[in-house]
Amino acid sequence: MTDDNKIITLQDGWDNKIKSNAIDVLEDILDTGLKSGKFFSNKNYIEVYTVCYDMCTQRAPYNHSQQLYTRHGETIQAYLETKVLPAIQEKGSSGGVPLLEELKFRWENHTIMNKWYSKFFTYLDRFYVKHHSLPSLSQAGLTAFKTNIYEHVKVGAKDAIIELIDKERDGEIIKKDLILNTVKLYEAMGMGSLETYNNDLEAKLLESTREYYAKKRAEWIVTDSTPEYLIKAEQVLNEESNRVKEYLNTGTEPKLLKVVEEEVLEKVESALLEKEGSGCKVLLANDKSEDLQRMFKLFARLEDGLRPMAEIVQQFISSMGHEVLNQRQARLDAGEKDKNDDPTFVKALLALHEKYLGVIRTDFDGHSVFQKALKDAFVDFVNKNVGNYTNAEFMSTFCDRVLKSGGEKLNEAEVEDNLEKVVQLFSYLTEKDRFAEIYRTHLAKRLLNQRSTSTDAEKVMIAKLKMQCGTQFTAKLEGMLNDLAVGSDQKSEFDSKMREENLKIDFGVQVLTGGFWPTYLYPEVAVPPDMNRCLETFKDWHTKRHQQRKLKWVFSQGNATVKAVYGKKTYDLQVTTLQAIALNALNNGKTMTYTELKETLNLEDPILQPLMHSLSCGKYKVVSKSPSNKKILTTDKFVANSKFSCNMRKIRIPVAIVEASHNSKRVDEDRGASIEASIVRIMKARKTLKHQQLQAEVLSQLAFFKPNPRAIKKRIESLIEREYLERSEDDTNVYNYLA
């Protein structure tokens, strides 16, 4: 119990109470270790605290706050200078683990000391420190440690740590918690900021890490194959990441990993990718999925790491694609006939695409830079044609195989799958309009000859094309399907009308909307009366329903079944409309010369010749020709073949088609029109434009083909002639729009 009236002098209080009972005791314990239990009993603590309290609350001139504060600092300083620093310097003279251990001991001590002094002199913190805006006791203590100890050992400690880390990297087991504690010291020395840690330890660690891995890299790149190297790189990155978690500040992780990535990956990326025998190309060629995945993950960490890899992937796929082209060329060179249908080729392309789509998905996580590589590679070779037919045509005939009955034998799911894949391939074509035109022709054949496997499949394909290219692209195709749908709707109505008329012939009509369907020939054949009655009946019925429409018979299309009686046997001949009319002319054993037939039927040679050839020179000679050679001459005579016989009842007599190569011309015409429409649109909006800009804008507007610059120029000239545009008087490079 203190005597309230007794003033404690500075000398007395300090020497007899504080120093002897607290400071000396504490220093002693710290030096020699805690003997038992606590540092101070509550009683002891309160005694000292009270003395301090009293000394700070006494009225002036006995208020010793300032002196106590000063002495606090001096005490700590003295202790550090005389006891702590020498000890550290002695024990840690050769650095390494001993240094760190001593430092750890002394730092822990200091923490305890700082805490107790703050407790004893708490009252200073509450009023004196605040009043004078001074550092708190514990801050002052910390600063003292920093100045007197830390500054002297920070380099040595840093070296020791780095040495240990390098040892651990080399595989030795080290005292991790020792490092952890020292790291905490560095952190604490920042006094609220990580700057000290960053500058004094982290920065140096990063440097030495860089050196360490630069050396390793130089070794590994020479001795290891790319996959081996990458495995090491992966390991090393994991290690460093764990290292941070175990004993470094978390903020170091990204910086440390970045250094490792730079040294181990970035600096040798090209060398790794292009290594002879194990580089990226080789891995792709050998389907080394795991290695490629690893490579992807590692290079993905680098800022521009994936681009060089994607370039190699693109080149590789491109070369594989060219290989497919070469294989086709080889088949042609070996004598295979060049026709417009090459399913082997298309399947090879589809398989290639499928494979690398898979590789990108599995090994490269579907990353967009690789998807672009795939796309660019395919665009590069898919537009290179081998032989006389375009790849656009092959894709189209392949679709035809898939969609027509009697083509590839596939179930519904397979059909959709194939179509989906062909559409992907199609998306790489520059000449999409060519594909569309050929596709349309095939579709028309399938629809008109009822050779389509399923209308649903047709719709699915058109929907896919629509998604790729927009409504305008598929408008005609949809129109064609619609015509058929309407036709079948109206069929029953017309059938009942037919029954009313009681015509002898079973007759059906498909109405085609002109613009949608391919252009056909309209031979003005002389139709026999029986048939004509059917035509007229339909025409009447149709006109009643649709007054505005104009009908034109397409005799070059259409099928008929002719019941042919040869002696005792009857056959059903499946023939075209024109064949039926020709057979009808030769009914009842009539003989006619070629010229007579030509006149009677009113057909031109290009149509009549193949027609008669099919009936008299083909597999089923239902008509006899004299002379009986394979050529049709105007002097030939034709009569029904009385000796005709066949095992089958139903016989189909094919005839060579006359139309085909309209396709190319049509496409070219449409292109000209598209270019002009585009030019006019652009000029109308801009009024005046330089040639290069006009050209650039036109190219960007055309989605389905890419014209060369001269083609665009020609259309500009044509428009100038027709006075839509003029050349500017002031600048020959500029055009003006003429309203």
Add this chain to the structure above:
Amino acid sequence: DKFKALLPSLETGFMVHNEFRDFYKFSFQFNRQGTHKTLEKDLVIMLAPMILKDRLPEERMSSFVEFLNQTTDKSYDRITLDQWMSFYDFSKECPNLNEYDEESSAWPVLIDDFVDYATGMQM
């Protein structure tokens, strides 16, 4: 023919560039026949050298005539006003064919083909 007869007596030497250009244009339009907006190639081959005498280097004119004579491109069987004028404007703007840059030019394709021919690249 009427024009041909007329021409020798016309001294165009005195005309300055713009005036001459108008005259050059007029000479095309005057020689059109019927409802055609274009001139026959043969007529052009005959007419152009006459009118452009002394206005263009001899070499340029003769190589152009040569080009027209040997070309099998049917689209050049008839020459448009645009092509007629362009030949003159082009020759004035680009005296050295080797400096011609097709990619950046807006001249009619006829000129492009002519340059290809004249610089020795037979297309």
